[in-house]
Amino acid sequence: MKTETEPGDERPTLKTIAFLTGLGVTTVSRALKNGPEIGEETKERVRQIAKQVGYRPNRAGVRLRTGKTNVISLILNTEEGAMGLVSEMVYGITEALADTPYHLVITPYSLSDPMEPVRYIVETQSADGVIISRTEPRDPRVSYLLEHNLPFATHGRTDMGVVHPWHDYDNESYAYNAVKLLAGRGRKRIALSGPPPQLLYARHTARGFERAMRDFKLEIFPLSALNLDAPADEIRRSGREIGMASDRPDGIVCSSAMSALGLVGGLEEAGLKIGRDIDIVTKQSSSFIGWYKPEILTIREDFRIAGRDLAKSVLAWIEGADPASLQHLVGPESAL
Amino acid sequence: MKTETEPGDERPTLKTIAFLTGLGVTTVSRALKNGPEIGEETKERVRQIAKQVGYRPNRAGVRLRTGKTNVISLILNTEEGAMGLVSEMVYGITEALADTPYHLVITPYSLSDPMEPVRYIVETQSADGVIISRTEPRDPRVSYLLEHNLPFATHGRTDMGVVHPWHDYDNESYAYNAVKLLAGRGRKRIALSGPPPQLLYARHTARGFERAMRDFKLEIFPLSALNLDAPADEIRRSGREIGMASDRPDGIVCSSAMSALGLVGGLEEAGLKIGRDIDIVTKQSSSFIGWYKPEILTIREDFRIAGRDLAKSVLAWIEGADPASLQHLVGPESAL
DNA sequence: ATTGCGTTCTGTAACGTTACAGAATTGGAG
DNA sequence: CTCCAATTCTGTAACGTTACAGAACGCAAT
Numbered sequence: 001m002k003t004e005t006e007p008g009d010e011r012p013t014l015k016t017i018a019f020l021t022g023l024g025v026t027t028v029s030r031a032l033k034n035g036p037e038i039g040e041e042t043k044e045r046v047r048q049i050a051k052q053v054g055y056r057p058n059r060a061g062v063r064l065r066t067g068k069t070n071v072i073s074l075i076l077n078t079e080e081g082a083m084g085l086v087s088e089m090v091y092g093i094t095e096a097l098a099d100t101p102y103h104l105v106i107t108p109y110s111l112s113d114p115m116e117p118v119r120y121i122v123e124t125q126s127a128d129g130v131i132i133s134r135t136e137p138r139d140p141r142v143s144y145l146l147e148h149n150l151p152f153a154t155h156g157r158t159d160m161g162v163v164h165p166w167h168d169y170d171n172e173s174y175a176y177n178a179v180k181l182l183a184g185r186g187r188k189r190i191a192l193s194g195p196p197p198q199l200l201y202a203r204h205t206a207r208g209f210e211r212a213m214r215d216f217k218l219e220i221f222p223l224s225a226l227n228l229d230a231p232a233d234e235i236r237r238s239g240r241e242i243g244m245a246s247d248r249p250d251g252i253v254c255s256s257a258m259s260a261l262g263l264v265g266g267l268e269e270a271g272l273k274i275g276r277d278i279d280i281v282t283k284q285s286s287s288f289i290g291w292y293k294p295e296i297l298t299i300r301e302d303f304r305i306a307g308r309d310l311a312k313s314v315l316a317w318i319e320g321a322d323p324a325s326l327q328h329l330v331g332p333e334s335a336l
Numbered sequence: 337m338k339t340e341t342e343p344g345d346e347r348p349t350l351k352t353i354a355f356l357t358g359l360g361v362t363t364v365s366r367a368l369k370n371g372p373e374i375g376e377e378t379k380e381r382v383r384q385i386a387k388q389v390g391y392r393p394n395r396a397g398v399r400l401r402t403g404k405t406n407v408i409s410l411i412l413n414t415e416e417g418a419m420g421l422v423s424e425m426v427y428g429i430t431e432a433l434a435d436t437p438y439h440l441v442i443t444p445y446s447l448s449d450p451m452e453p454v455r456y457i458v459e460t461q462s463a464d465g466v467i468i469s470r471t472e473p474r475d476p477r478v479s480y481l482l483e484h485n486l487p488f489a490t491h492g493r494t495d496m497g498v499v500h501p502w503h504d505y506d507n508e509s510y511a512y513n514a515v516k517l518l519a520g521r522g523r524k525r526i527a528l529s530g531p532p533p534q535l536l537y538a539r540h541t542a543r544g545f546e547r548a549m550r551d552f553k554l555e556i557f558p559l560s561a562l563n564l565d566a567p568a569d570e571i572r573r574s575g576r577e578i579g580m581a582s583d584r585p586d587g588i589v590c591s592s593a594m595s596a597l598g599l600v601g602g603l604e605e606a607g608l609k610i611g612r613d614i615d616i617v618t619k620q621s622s623s624f625i626g627w628y629k630p631e632i633l634t635i636r637e638d639f640r641i642a643g644r645d646l647a648k649s650v651l652a653w654i655e656g657a658d659p660a661s662l663q664h665l666v667g668p669e670s671a672l
Numbered sequence: 673a674t675t676g677c678g679t680t681c682t683g684t685a686a687c688g689t690t691a692c693a694g695a696a697t698t699g700g701a702g
Numbered sequence: 703c704t705c706c707a708a709t710t711c712t713g714t715a716a717c718g719t720t721a722c723a724g725a726a727c728g729c730a731a732t
Contacts, residue, residue: 011461013687013688013689014689014690023711023712024711024712024713025688025689025712025713026690026711026712026713026714027710027711027712029688029689029690030690030711037709037710038710038711039709039710039711042710042711054459056459056460057688058400058687058688058689059399059460059462059688060396060399060400060405060689061687061688061689061690061717062689062690063396063689064394064396064397064400064687064688064689064716064717064719065688065689065690065691065716065717066689066690066691066717067717069396078427078430078431086422086423086426087421087422090412090422090426090442091412091414091444094412094442094443095414095444098444103441103443103462104441104442105407105439105440105441106430106440106441107430107439108427108430108434123347123390124347124392124395125347126439232627235627236627258624259627261624261627261628262627262628265627265628265629265630287568288594288597290568291568291571291572291594291595291597291601292597292598292600292601292628293601294572294601349718349719350718350719350720351718360682360683361682361718361719361720362681362683362684362720362722363680363681363682365718365719365720366681366720369720373679373680374680374681375679375681378680378681393719394717396717396718397687397718397719398720399687399719400687400688400689400717400718400719401686401687401718401719401720401721402687402719402720402721403687
């Protein structure tokens with residue numbers, strides 16, 4: 001016969017439903033998974049009762065039995081300062097995970113050992129998939145995860161002749177469009193304040209910039225030593241110097257809102273008026289630039305879209321999709 | 337997706353250690369928990385082997401058996417725009433969780449149903465503790481969690497005659513110090529651009545502001561309709577109007593970096609120079625203000641500390657501490 | 673000797689789930 | 703009527719852990 005009496009007070013389990021329907025636990029389990037060997041009528045009845053008692057599968061039970069964690073892990077470097085990036089990306093990921101059984105867990109790492117969280121996750125099997133930020137051109141985490149068959153997606157491309165899902169902002173297209181914007185406003189001498197040269201997307205940015213400069217027949221104002229990783233006051237000083245130079249540019253393409261702010265600060269110190277004497281274009285991930293200086297031209301980079309896309313790709317890979325089909329280059333103009 | 341099963345390739349469990357030591361699984365379990373009924377020598381031997389084989393307890397096993405999830409859930413509103421806040425707080429939390437078995441999972445909610453994630457966590461027992469942001473003076477989530485005996489901590493105080501752990505920035509002290517700063521620079525007519533009045537900390541801010549204004553015998557420039565929730569262009573326009581008023585203030589205390597930027601934009605449009613004609617003080621949670629306008633006076637609000645403190649409080653409550661002892665008001669001057 | 677007792681260890685069962693092998697019930701086909 | 707096969711359901715075992723009730727042992731007190 002069946003089991004003892006059910007108090008009804010506790011969290012409902014398969015057993016509860018089995019008791020209420022008079023079916024076996026196994027049958028209930030199969031029914032809720034819409035298994036083919038269960039009668040349609042029975043399935044419906046089980047589903048009804050399940051909804052009535054508010055059944056929610058116990059994650060620990062599933063995980064113990066099947067090994068499936070229903071967890072996506074976002075690996076974050078806690079030392080990076082990129083403010084808006086993290087929250088927006090997290091929001092995007094949670095959006096993509098909202099109607100799935102997946103949870104998002106944040107796994108931090110310090111620059112002293114970037115491999116640590118990845119190893120932890122693999123060794124303890126604590127996630128079904130991983131999202132990596134701050135991807136490097138040759139990223140050891142990527143090789144490690146591939147070796148251990150753990151699905152993942154990277155924010156930013158790699159350059160190691162290996163295929164995996166990624167999402168990247170189309171910085172080439174950004175730089176091209178930025179120049180185009182400046183050209184449209186009649187600017188002639190343009191400078192580029194790009195990312196640190198060792199990063200892959202510095203190359204993309206430079207390529208788009210140079211292509212546009214050729215296409216629109218503009219003059220490049222060289223700005224070698226300056227990049228986003230420079231300290232605030234240096235960028236600011238650099239802005240002042242640029243502003244005071246006799247052959248100063250009348251347009252600047254900038255790869256981050258932060259450095260744009262620094263430059264603008266310096267340029268204004270030098271007595272220039274943005275929008276009149278010089279135009280500056282920057283990427284913006286949140287709207288705060290508009291709060292202060294609407295004169296700064298902006299092209300959107302949406303990290304929420306990035307998060308959503310990365311999460312979707314990991315899920316797709318988990319479900320067996322071809323990783324080669326999960327690589328997305330998203331430009332300023334496109335919406336996902 | 338699955339690799340070949342190699343003999344020593346499996347993840348070690350208690351059974352593995354039991355086999356290696358010749359002990360029973362129970363003994364091994366008790367030994368690793370440093371239980372009193374196990375011989376000291378045995379414990380040491382078990383610990384050694386465990387370390388050797390790299391034993392890590394299986395979370396699903398523990399969770400299924402004991403109900404302990406080792407999860408802290410951070411409940412986030414995905415519609416809020418406060419950029420730096422989230423990432424810094426997340427980092428702070430992960431710091432506090434770093435040397436514990438706890439994981440951080442992000443649970444999002446939309447403004448349309450703030451109770452949803454809290455209910456979910458309680459019903460599915462999916463966390464041992466919860467951290468709540470955007471706390472309201474009378475917060476239904478707080479009552480609900482108290483009712484269901486789930487430990488939690490709130491970012492911001494409540495006003496419902498009920499005791500629970502919280503962490504709050506001392507906005508009264510901030511406003512007082514901000515005025516003091518302006519007074520020290522010889523400013524006489526000060527305006528306050530505070531938080532939306534329905535929020536609890538608007539009251540705190542106003543109190544500190546008014547107290548300082550009395551203490552330093554300054555004149556309040558009234559600024560009724562303006563608060564942080566106003567749209568960007570309105571704040572900007574407001575700044576311009578203030579700047580052009582004949583009785584304009586010579587100092588402004590501002591509750592957020594964003595609105596400070598808007599105001600400064602407007603003031604500069606009106607021809608004022610920050611630091612000469614008028615001084616403006618704002619809270620800053622990241623250093624980006626300094627990137628653009630070093631003339632803006634800033635007082636730090638550290639969300640990383642907030643995250644760390646909140647996480648520590650939740651853990652302490654879980655371990656049985658008195659919630660009344662887990663309430664921290666952190667001012668601009670104090671470090672935790 | 674027997675009893676009692678503390679110390680140290682052990683086996684069993686259970687948490688909720690699913691894989692698997694098997695059982696009961698149909699409805700035809702022989 | 704028997705037999706087969708498809709359909710639908712069931713019980714058992716296992717994932718890794720810990721609570722619990724006990725077992726084996728030495729040792730002291732009766």
